[in-house]
Amino acid sequence: MTLGNFDFDAGKYAVYVWPAFALTAAVFAWMIADSLLAARRWRAEAERRQAEAKDAGK
Helix, strand or coil, X not given: XXXXXXXXXXXXXXXXXXXXXXXXXXXXXXXXXXXXXXXXHHHHHHHHHHHHHHHHCC
């Protein structure tokens, strides 16, 4: 099976190659999700601190 010039046939090493690809994709997905969630937490914290500073200045 091919997609363009990429050959999907890993032969006798398929048992090792495809799980490695799957694990890599899962780790990348985890890293992206974790980064997005951390950014959301930091933004919420920054907004909270700005609101505190604004209220303290009154």
